[in-house]
Amino acid sequence: MTAAPPKDxxxxxxxxxxxxxxxxxxxxxxxxxxxxRGEIHALIGENGAGKTTLMNCLFGMIVPDEGQIRVDGRxxxxxxxxxxxxxxxxxxxxxxxxxxxxxxxxxxxxxMEPTRGGLIDRAAQSARVRDLSxxxxxxxxxxxxxxxxxxxxEQRVEILKVLARGARTVILDEPTAVLTPQESRDLFRxxxxxxxxxxxxxxxxxxxxxxxxxxDRVTVLRDGAAIGTEVxxxxxxxxxxxxxxxxxxxxxxxxxxxxxxxxxxxLRNVDAHDDRGLQALHDVSFAVRAGEIVAIAGVxxxxxxxxxxxxxxxxxxxxxxxxxxxxxxxxxxxxQVRAAGLAHVPADRLVRGVxxxxxxxxxxxxxxxxxxxxxxxxxxxxxIVREAAKGLIGRFDIRTQGPDAPVKSLSGGxxxxxxxxxxxxxxxxxxxxxxxxxxxxxxxxxxxHDEVMRQRAAGVAVxxxxxxxxxxxxxxxxxxxxxxxxxxxxxxxETATLDEIGLQMMGGRTSERAAE
Amino acid sequence: xxxxxxxxxVSLVAATLRTTTPILLVALGGSFTTKAGxxxxxxxxQMLVAAFFAVLGSLWSGSAWVGLLCGxxxxxxxxxxxxxxxxxxxxxxxxxxxxxxxxPGGRTIALTTASFGVRGSIGNPGIVGLPRLQVPFIHGTRPxxxxxxxxxxxxxxxxxxxxxVWAIQYRTRLGLYIRVxxxxxxxxxxxxxxxxxxxxxxxxxxxxxxxxxxxxLSLGYIxxxxxxxxxxxxxxxxxxxxxSNGDPFKVFFGCLLFGFADAVALRLQTVGMSxxxxxxxxxxxxxxxxxxxxxxxxxxxxxTMRRTLTASPRGT
Ligand SMILES: Nc1ncnc2c1ncn2[C@@H]1O[C@H](COP(=O)(O)OP(=O)(O)O)[C@@H](O)[C@H]1O
Ligand SMILES: [Mg+2]
Numbered sequence: 001m002t003a004a005p006p007k008d009x010x011x012x013x014x015x016x017x018x019x020x021x022x023x024x025x026x027x028x029x030x031x032x033x034x035x036x037r038g039e040i041h042a043l044i045g046e047n048g049a050g051k052t053t054l055m056n057c058l059f060g061m062i063v064p065d066e067g068q069i070r071v072d073g074r075x076x077x078x079x080x081x082x083x084x085x086x087x088x089x090x091x092x093x094x095x096x097x098x099x100x101x102x103x104x105x106x107x108x109x110x111x112m113e114p115t116r117g118g119l120i121d122r123a124a125q126s127a128r129v130r131d132l133s134x135x136x137x138x139x140x141x142x143x144x145x146x147x148x149x150x151x152x153x154e155q156r157v158e159i160l161k162v163l164a165r166g167a168r169t170v171i172l173d174e175p176t177a178v179l180t181p182q183e184s185r186d187l188f189r190x191x192x193x194x195x196x197x198x199x200x201x202x203x204x205x206x207x208x209x210x211x212x213x214x215x216d217r218v219t220v221l222r223d224g225a226a227i228g229t230e231v232x233x234x235x236x237x238x239x240x241x242x243x244x245x246x247x248x249x250x251x252x253x254x255x256x257x258x259x260x261x262x263x264x265x266x267l268r269n270v271d272a273h274d275d276r277g278l279q280a281l282h283d284v285s286f287a288v289r290a291g292e293i294v295a296i297a298g299v300x301x302x303x304x305x306x307x308x309x310x311x312x313x314x315x316x317x318x319x320x321x322x323x324x325x326x327x328x329x330x331x332x333x334x335x336q337v338r339a340a341g342l343a344h345v346p347a348d349r350l351v352r353g354v355x356x357x358x359x360x361x362x363x364x365x366x367x368x369x370x371x372x373x374x375x376x377x378x379x380x381x382x383x384i385v386r387e388a389a390k391g392l393i394g395r396f397d398i399r400t401q402g403p404d405a406p407v408k409s410l411s412g413g414x415x416x417x418x419x420x421x422x423x424x425x426x427x428x429x430x431x432x433x434x435x436x437x438x439x440x441x442x443x444x445x446x447x448x449h450d451e452v453m454r455q456r457a458a459g460v461a462v463x464x465x466x467x468x469x470x471x472x473x474x475x476x477x478x479x480x481x482x483x484x485x486x487x488x489x490x491x492x493x494e495t496a497t498l499d500e501i502g503l504q505m506m507g508g509r510t511s512e513r514a515a516e
Numbered sequence: 517x518x519x520x521x522x523x524x525x526v527s528l529v530a531a532t533l534r535t536t537t538p539i540l541l542v543a544l545g546g547s548f549t550t551k552a553g554x555x556x557x558x559x560x561x562q563m564l565v566a567a568f569f570a571v572l573g574s575l576w577s578g579s580a581w582v583g584l585l586c587g588x589x590x591x592x593x594x595x596x597x598x599x600x601x602x603x604x605x606x607x608x609x610x611x612x613x614x615x616x617x618x619x620p621g622g623r624t625i626a627l628t629t630a631s632f633g634v635r636g637s638i639g640n641p642g643i644v645g646l647p648r649l650q651v652p653f654i655h656g657t658r659p660x661x662x663x664x665x666x667x668x669x670x671x672x673x674x675x676x677x678x679x680x681v682w683a684i685q686y687r688t689r690l691g692l693y694i695r696v697x698x699x700x701x702x703x704x705x706x707x708x709x710x711x712x713x714x715x716x717x718x719x720x721x722x723x724x725x726x727x728x729x730x731x732x733l734s735l736g737y738i739x740x741x742x743x744x745x746x747x748x749x750x751x752x753x754x755x756x757x758x759x760s761n762g763d764p765f766k767v768f769f770g771c772l773l774f775g776f777a778d779a780v781a782l783r784l785q786t787v788g789m790s791x792x793x794x795x796x797x798x799x800x801x802x803x804x805x806x807x808x809x810x811x812x813x814x815x816x817x818x819x820t821m822r823r824t825l826t827a828s829p830r831g832t
Contacts, residue, residue, distance in 0.1 A: 061706075082708045097703040099696050110696065111707035119687045 012200040018067035045221035046441040047413030090167025100147035188214040259291030264461035270320035280306040295476030303485035313337035347434040353419040356408035361389040392421035413440040536775025543753035545725025550762030552718035553698030560750025566591035566730025588727030595723025645739035
């Protein structure tokens with residue numbers, strides 16, 4: 001990086017003094033941000049810091065109350081995404097805007113389809129996608145419906161969509177939240193290719209290691225204000241974390257008192273199949289005792305999803321036995337498993353965690369709406385529910401207007417806290433937490449980890465499933481590594497090294513990646 | 517045996533086609549609104565209004581075709597009022613179906629009383645019905661002639677329109693945008709596709725088809741108007757649309773099924789079975805069959821139903 005301040009002509013995009021208010025709430029306060037040509041500029045900040053809002057202003061999704069935007073050195077008026085696209089901007093949104101029933105090519109060319117004789121020229125469309133794929137190295141099958149794609153490929157389609165519209169500056173809003181570590185690395189390599197070709201990238205992320213690995217400069221937002229911009233090579237993770245949270249943050253292993261009680265959950269020789277009918281779990285056996293955190297580590301897609309579903313009664317096992325609090329719950333439906341003592345934080349909060357259209361109170365109540373004291377004589381007592389919700393909003397630090405706010409008005413991390421608040425407050429003997437901090441920022445992550453430790457101290461048996469190895473190491477008393485649907489190894493998180501665990505995550509074979 | 521052979525004759529095919537046509541036409545119209553994400557419970561009302569004005573047009577001009585145009589015009593007007601309420605003013609979908617649907621029944625009654633001094637129905641020798649098309653070569657030859665020739669043009673049109681509607685929805689930009697509007701409005705908006713405009717267009721297209729359906733009712737086989745002559749076909753079409761998700765070919769088979777059951781029921785009546793029970797049969801049979809057919813896609817159907825029945829107004 002050059003130390004000299006950049007000339008105007010070096011700037012691809014410049015935001016000056018952007019302020020955006022939603023009613024009385026200020027989401028962006030006098031934020032300035034300059035993105036140079038050919039750089040990857042990371043934008044980081046806690047959930048609700050205003051990153052998405054700022055980028056929505058730049059991309060014309062919303063119009064700022066104050067401030068100016070300059071693109072390629074010229075003042076720009078951006079009132080709609082179309083204006084932004086015309087100026088060479090492109091945005092990959094946090095929640096993809098793809099149409100599941102349409103093909104890859106149809107999605108990429110939506111709104112600008114080539115036509116012939118009044119009909120859409122599907123052959124030309126596919127050919128152009130193939131051409132674009134070849135030029136960028138982003139391989140896709142143009143004729144496949146998007147609903148059949150994995151999230152990683154969906155993201156690739158979103159990026160191609162942006163490129164097909166001639167973007168020279170690409171904004172990605174938390175692109176790695178849905179990716180495996182391997183996919184993230186591929187993405188960064190692609191983005192580096194873009195900047196080498198003279199394009200610019202604005203990368204929003206929560207992961208400081210990604211900032212360090214992928215960006216040239218980084219701007220930190222906190223509570224709607226820009227705290228500062230750093231040259232990545234000259235800063236540290238610790239310093240960035242402190243800028244984000246406003247106080248020093250530690251990443252070390254959580255201190256703990258030795259506990260250990262009776263076995264709460266046990267799996268014996270469990271087999272299960274995935275949605276396509278392939279065997280996803282092979283002979284899985286382990287136990288979780290009261291006051292103990294057992295972590296399942298592994299690369300995403302090695303059977304963790306099926307394991308969580310089998311335990312929580314959402315998927316039938318094809319062989320084996322599961323016991324919870326002394327009851328045989330093999331093959332029992334979800335409500336019976338819950339009655340037997342399960343609290344469950346599911347991996348995909350939007351699908352199984354919350355009903356986004358409902359209020360926070362309703363989401364906190366969910367599943368208990370028939371029980372005292374929440375209901376009496378079949379009537380829900382909303383007063384009590386709201387009071388409880390208020391208490392949990394405080395305890396879990398959910399950033400919101402109040403218990404009556406719809407969950408869809410919350411940021412991802414705060415939605416997750418709603419799920420945690422509901423499940424952790426049930427006082428069940430067994431807690432299954434699946435990817436509890438996916439898409440959650442550092443400050444909130446700490447809070448979540450503290451809550452999990454508190455559950456452990458209260459004698460709850462905790463099964464943590466996470467693709468984040470550092471999370472597993474930080475919390476676990478025992479660490480199980482999953483690979484290809486099997487428990488590959490059991491390791492002691494106090495002594496195991498990252499390399500040893502990485503090796504087991506790859507199936508125990510030596511490979512380039514494990515040796516990294 | 518004798519009853520069976522009375523019921524299942526070549527003319528049953530003809531009767532099936534005849535009863536299928538109005539519901540198919542109106543359901544094809546509804547397929548546009550379904551795809552655009554609007555739960556169109558106004559179909560019945562639009563069809564009825566079209567039936568009424570088709571008769572008036574025919575009576576006053578002496579031409580069935582003018583009648584047809586009047587029917588379409590009336591249905592399109594209704595459809596535009598509907599989409600104004602639903603799309604522009606964003607009334608909730610449950611409430612939105614009600615006013616435009618429940619009023620026309622009453623309104624047409626009031627209109628018949630005012631225009632003809634009689635209540636509820638217009639039967640007048642002055643009403644000119646649609647001509648029967650005689651297909652060359654096979655007309656008059658049995659049994660093919662009886663099966664394939666001698667229908668009003670709208671029956672042939674309905675079948676051709678199945679393919680036309682499919683082509684519009686799946687091969688043109690307009691159709692693509694309508695589908696995207698219903699499936700993922702935020703994706704459409706983010707690319708500059710105006711979802712409200714698409715929903716208006718879908719409503720108007722729906723009105724055209726409802727107009728054809730209504731005109732067929734009052735100028736097709738019988739040339740008269742009776743209050744409630746649409747006999748719940750608009751609602752049946754809504755059911756077909758839910759189960760078929762608005763896909764034109766599935767709509768076609770759903771309607772054919774209903775038409776067949778309806779035709780059989782009419783037969784059964786002629787051999788002396790209790791008419792109330794028999795008249796219920798086609799609806800039951802069709803609903804059950806549709807449900808069975810869509811069993812494998814039940815998640816999708818439930819989702820559509822939930823979306824339409826809870827009718828929470830969508831964010832923009
Ligand atoms: N349309 C909106 N109406 C009201 N408040 C909003 C809206 N969009 C965002 N906010 C609020 O603005 C704040 C910043 O949100 P956002 O930019 O999404 O944060 P980030 O992307 O950094 O997590 C949050 O507190 C959020 O609740
Ligand atoms: Mg965000």
